[in-house]
Amino acid sequence: MTSKRIDATESHWLALPALVLIAAFIALPCVGLLLLSLSTGFRPGDGWDALLSGPLGLDHYRRMLGDDFVLGRLGRTLAISAAVTLLTLAMGVPLALACWQTRGPIRNLLVYASVMPLLISIVVSAYGWSVLLGRKGLINETLLSMGLITQPLKLMHSDLGIVIGLTHILLPFMVLSVLAALERIPRALLEAASTLGASRWQTHRLITLPLARAGLRSGVLLVFTLAMCAFVTPAVLGGNGTPVFPMVIYEQFSASFQWAYGAALSILLLVVMMLIVAGFLSVSSPKRAA
Amino acid sequence: MKNRLATLIGIVWLSAVIGFVLAPLLIALVVSFSDSELISFPISSYSVRWFATAWQKEIFWRSALNSLWLALAAVAVAGPVGLAAALAIRRAPPAIAQPIEAVLMLPLLVPAIVLSLSLLVASVITGITDAPLRLWAAHSVVVLPYVVRTCLASLGSMPRQVEEAARTLGASPWRVFRHVTLPLMRPGLFAGCAFAFILSFDNVSVSLFLVNQKTPTLPLAIMNYVEYNFDPGVAAVSATMVALSLAIAWLVERMVGLRKVLG
Numbered sequence: 001m002t003s004k005r006i007d008a009t010e011s012h013w014l015a016l017p018a019l020v021l022i023a024a025f026i027a028l029p030c031v032g033l034l035l036l037s038l039s040t041g042f043r044p045g046d047g048w049d050a051l052l053s054g055p056l057g058l059d060h061y062r063r064m065l066g067d068d069f070v071l072g073r074l075g076r077t078l079a080i081s082a083a084v085t086l087l088t089l090a091m092g093v094p095l096a097l098a099c100w101q102t103r104g105p106i107r108n109l110l111v112y113a114s115v116m117p118l119l120i121s122i123v124v125s126a127y128g129w130s131v132l133l134g135r136k137g138l139i140n141e142t143l144l145s146m147g148l149i150t151q152p153l154k155l156m157h158s159d160l161g162i163v164i165g166l167t168h169i170l171l172p173f174m175v176l177s178v179l180a181a182l183e184r185i186p187r188a189l190l191e192a193a194s195t196l197g198a199s200r201w202q203t204h205r206l207i208t209l210p211l212a213r214a215g216l217r218s219g220v221l222l223v224f225t226l227a228m229c230a231f232v233t234p235a236v237l238g239g240n241g242t243p244v245f246p247m248v249i250y251e252q253f254s255a256s257f258q259w260a261y262g263a264a265l266s267i268l269l270l271v272v273m274m275l276i277v278a279g280f281l282s283v284s285s286p287k288r289a290a
Numbered sequence: 291m292k293n294r295l296a297t298l299i300g301i302v303w304l305s306a307v308i309g310f311v312l313a314p315l316l317i318a319l320v321v322s323f324s325d326s327e328l329i330s331f332p333i334s335s336y337s338v339r340w341f342a343t344a345w346q347k348e349i350f351w352r353s354a355l356n357s358l359w360l361a362l363a364a365v366a367v368a369g370p371v372g373l374a375a376a377l378a379i380r381r382a383p384p385a386i387a388q389p390i391e392a393v394l395m396l397p398l399l400v401p402a403i404v405l406s407l408s409l410l411v412a413s414v415i416t417g418i419t420d421a422p423l424r425l426w427a428a429h430s431v432v433v434l435p436y437v438v439r440t441c442l443a444s445l446g447s448m449p450r451q452v453e454e455a456a457r458t459l460g461a462s463p464w465r466v467f468r469h470v471t472l473p474l475m476r477p478g479l480f481a482g483c484a485f486a487f488i489l490s491f492d493n494v495s496v497s498l499f500l501v502n503q504k505t506p507t508l509p510l511a512i513m514n515y516v517e518y519n520f521d522p523g524v525a526a527v528s529a530t531m532v533a534l535s536l537a538i539a540w541l542v543e544r545m546v547g548l549r550k551v552l553g
Contacts, residue, residue: 011381011463015390018375018434021367025431026396029408036411047415091307098304113308115552119539120315121492123509124528127516128314131321131329131525138317171311176552199293229401232495236513246403253407253499263411266404273401 037061037263060264070248070265074272077245080162081227087167088223092174093216097204099175100182114175122169126236129165130156133237161237162244166227173226174219181215182208217284224280225273245269315532322525329522341530344523353511360422360507361490364429369483371430372437377471379438380445391442395435402495405432410499421502428496433486436551440485443550444478445471481545488538492531 032051036042041054064070092114099110117125132138133155140152155161185208193203209216231246238244249269252262321329325337344350375394379387397405406428413424452474456466472479494509501510508531516524542548 011378012386013378014374015378015382015394017371018394018438019390021371021431021434022393022396025409025427026400026405029412030400030404032412032415033404033408047417051415091310094300094304095307098300110304110308111549113311115548116311116315118552119488119535120532121494121509121512121528121535123492123494123512124318124531125314127512127524127528128316128318130516131317132313136329168311168314172552176549199296201296225401229403230495231403232498232513236516246401249403249407253410259411262407266407269401270404 033263033266036260037267039260042260060261061268063261064264064268070245073243073245073248074268076159076243077228078272080159080166080244081224083163084166084170084227085220085224087163088171088174089216089220091167092171092219093178093209095171096175096178096182096215097208099179115172117169118172122232123236125169126165126233129161129168129237133161133164156237158238159243162234162242165233165237166230169230169233170223170226173222177219177222178212178215181212181218185211217281221277221280224276228273228276229269318525318528318532321522322529324522324525327521329520329525340522340526344526345530347523349506349511349515350508350523350527353506353508356505357491357508360425360429361487363426364433364490365483365487367426367430368434368437368486369479372434372482372486373441373475373479376438376441376445377467379442391438394438397432398435402432406496406499413500421500421505424500425497425507428500429490429493432493432496433489436486436489437479437482440478440482440546440551441475444475444546448474477545478550481542481551484538484542484545485551488535492535 035051035056037060038056038058039051039054040057040059042051095110095114099107099114102110130137134140135152135154135156137155139155140149143149144152155164189207189211190203193207198206229246231242231244231250234242234244235247235250238247245265246269249262249265252258252265320333322340323336323338324333325335325339326333375390379391379394382390409424409428413419418424448471452470453466456470457463461469492509494507494513497507497510501507503514506514508527512524512527539548542551
């Protein structure tokens with residue numbers, strides 16, 4: 001053996017510990033959850049042997065699809081996620097463009113500001129929002145003292161609070177996705193456009209944004225799916241009876257101990273998520289003339 | 291003229307967006323220095339007393355220690371395991387490397403609620419219900435992709451020839467790793483581990499189901515505390531956490547650049 005292609009085959013085993021971790025703590029538990037959602041006789045307290053040998057059926061799924069409360073919550077979650085996605089687009093795209101077009105300290109400032117929510121615990125962000133948006137929060141107190149309102153606005157413990165909180169923590173995903181796509185665009189194109197007399201707005205509309213389409217697409221998908229599954233921020237800013245779907249799942253495990261039903265709801269969440277991703281990709285993919 | 295107006299609108303909008311991003315952090319920071327018993331506006335006098343008061347509360351310092359140990363334990367697993375996986379991916383032909391890399395990114399794709407619920411179910415039906423143990427497992431696997439990603443980034447910027455040269459000169463694979471590969475990728479490994487540490491330390495959505503409510507992690511202690519208390523103590527604890535996160539982010543930026551870790 002010459003040693004030119006070093007350790008090409010002898011080093012595959014190095015990936016083994018990582019794959020074992022994923023198998024043990026992601027893949028197997030997910031299979032267990034799927035099994036649980038299909039089991040009709042499982043009670044909390046039963047062991048894995050009961051799960052493996054117990055009767056299986058689609059009872060929980062049938063119950064779920066006839067449950068107006070569950071479906072209503074799902075619809076509302078989708079509406080909240082859509083609002084969050086639109087807001088992150090409106091904020092994230094200009095921010096990404098600005099990061100891309102500036103240089104030096106301003107660029108650094110913009111990039112840092114846009115990734116900040118990722119670096120801070122979402123509990124801290126949610127707490128900050130509750131100080132701002134609460135009944136006696138800064139915003140209400142300011143508006144009241146200015147005489148602009150006579151009653152405190154219900155900014156928190158409402159869908160509006162959830163949308164604000166989620167937009168804040170998910171904005172970095174939009175900015176980073178769009179920025180990654182922008183950075184692949186050759187700058188010469190912009191110079192060409194401005195030489196030919198295009199305004200900045202025209203350049204963005206006709207050249208930059210169409211070329212950054214892949215980034216916009218992945219940003220939209222990331223933000224929408226993350227918003228659908230988020231539950232900590234909604235729990236803090238939405239208060240009791242938080243109307244998001246993951247909260248319904250949470251309650252099956254924490255309050256009503258209907259684990260199998262909760263498992264079925266989790267699977268529903270995953271399936272809806274995948275359907276949305278697939279649907280969105282088939283609608284938004286550029287049609288290539290071959 | 292029209293152009294200038296558009297630029298102006300753009301700048302105003304961007305400033306508003308940046309204000310929006312920073313607002314909740316700044317308000318936590320400002321409130322943490324308030325002197326009053328309850329959070330109220332406008333803030334009349336400032337002091338640092340809430341930092342002392344809050345950190346003397348057993349619930350906060352104890353849960354901070356829990357979080358610290360948990361994050362260190364998670365990094366102790368994800369660091370070496372992620373490094374090894376990155377080496378394997380880098381050396382394997384694309385047909386093997388790509389599927390392995392895709393599988394290792396799974397923790398980023400599975401929603402936190404599904405991940406933690408499935409681990410909760412697994413822990414209960416197997417009877418292994420020790421909370422620290424299942425938190426350790428969950429956090430290790432959740433931060434793994436970030437270690438793999440930064441290690442791959444720093445391996446990618448290292449020319450293959452240096453390893454091959456060492457090998458040709460007769461060094462054993464271990465010696466090549468120890469004296470050539472590891473020193474060259476140390477910044478990437480360090481940055482990946484530092485980022486993994488802070489992600490684990492700040493995490494709440496994965497911990498929520500797996501934690502023992504009597505010995506919570508710091509973010510969960512904060513979450514429980516704010517449900518019933520409205521004093522600036524939590525702001526002081528939050529401000530401390532923000533300072534820790536920013537210090538680590540700054541270190542990561544210095545070592546490899548934040549963008550490489552965030553993807």
